[in-house]
Amino acid sequence: MPELYDLHESPDLTDPVLVVGLDGWIDAGYAATNAVGTMLEGAGYVTVATFDTDLLLDHRSRRPTMHIDDGVNTGLTWPTIELRAAVDIEGGEALFLVGAEPDHLWRAFSSAVIDLAHEFGTTEVVSLGAYPAAVPHTRPVRVIGTAIDPERAHRVGTVAGRIDVPAGVHAAIEAAADESGLPSLSLWAQVPHYSAAMPYQEASLALIEALGTHALLNFPTGTLANDASAARARLDELVGNNAEHQAMVAQLEHQYEAAEGIRGPLPTGDDLAAELERFLREQD
Numbered sequence: 001m002p003e004l005y006d007l008h009e010s011p012d013l014t015d016p017v018l019v020v021g022l023d024g025w026i027d028a029g030y031a032a033t034n035a036v037g038t039m040l041e042g043a044g045y046v047t048v049a050t051f052d053t054d055l056l057l058d059h060r061s062r063r064p065t066m067h068i069d070d071g072v073n074t075g076l077t078w079p080t081i082e083l084r085a086a087v088d089i090e091g092g093e094a095l096f097l098v099g100a101e102p103d104h105l106w107r108a109f110s111s112a113v114i115d116l117a118h119e120f121g122t123t124e125v126v127s128l129g130a131y132p133a134a135v136p137h138t139r140p141v142r143v144i145g146t147a148i149d150p151e152r153a154h155r156v157g158t159v160a161g162r163i164d165v166p167a168g169v170h171a172a173i174e175a176a177a178d179e180s181g182l183p184s185l186s187l188w189a190q191v192p193h194y195s196a197a198m199p200y201q202e203a204s205l206a207l208i209e210a211l212g213t214h215a216l217l218n219f220p221t222g223t224l225a226n227d228a229s230a231a232r233a234r235l236d237e238l239v240g241n242n243a244e245h246q247a248m249v250a251q252l253e254h255q256y257e258a259a260e261g262i263r264g265p266l267p268t269g270d271d272l273a274a275e276l277e278r279f280l281r282e283q284d
Helices: 028-043 106-119 150-156 169-179 201-215 224-240 243-258 269-283
Strands: 005-007 017-023 046-051 065-069 072-077 081-087 093-100 124-133 143-146 184-192
Touching (some): 017 028, 017 169, 017 201, 028 093, 028 124, 028 224, 093 106, 106 169, 124 169, 124 201, 143 201, 150 201, 169 184, 184 201, 201 224, 224 243
Parallel strands (some): 017 093, 017 124
Antiparallel strands (some): 005 046, 065 072
16 A cells, blocks of 8 residues: 655654644534644644545545636645644644545554654644534533543543444544554533534633643643634624523523533433534534
8 A cells, every 4th residue: 555644854752742633523613623723823833744635535525626816727725634743832742633534544544643653752642623512602611531541531521321423533543542552532622502513712722721731732822712702792692682592591501500510411422412413414
């Protein structure tokens, strides 16, 4: 099989954390996408490796962008998958896996990612995501964890019960990491289900803060706090103009507060699965 990636730089890294933030899977409120973009924009980065998207992607589902100027095709911008290196505010080092989630060769791709992780001395793999949940926008965003190691997941907090949902490639990367002896963890922000299809910056901010807590990385948060306040004000206004919406938010607030101290605010795994399925249908 051809090589899946080209190595461009070999930075001298000390115990970096691999942060997985690929597009294309469950990312309610674009929380993970905006979190990763904000961290890299604030810190700057070096492109370490690029993956072969001709092998990994279906370009009919992820078509390149054609640029037309006065009727002239001036070129194409192709989707990418990259491994980038960045340093946080305090000198902590990280590798970021960004770009499009592969359509093909998940096992080979995951093995290649973990091989690169070991090559640069990675100590941990952390994936970022967000899902629509029965939570109100008037309360702090909860971040829960999933992991192959139960202790690591429970250290963050989990949703109780069994949940069967289609997996993203991050799950295959976690499995490859576990097989190689590399610890892994996924951080999931809970986004109000009624706000899942629009940018929800508070969830992005919560993911960056959770990454700092659990991986000891301190990356810039840019304008996320101000953007989150503005989004909160818009939602307050929209809800305030509709009695039915006010009643819904009040009920969610009650559920949220009743669930304090309990792993996850959702009553059952079936409820979460149903909400995820509805969200994915809306994306299609």
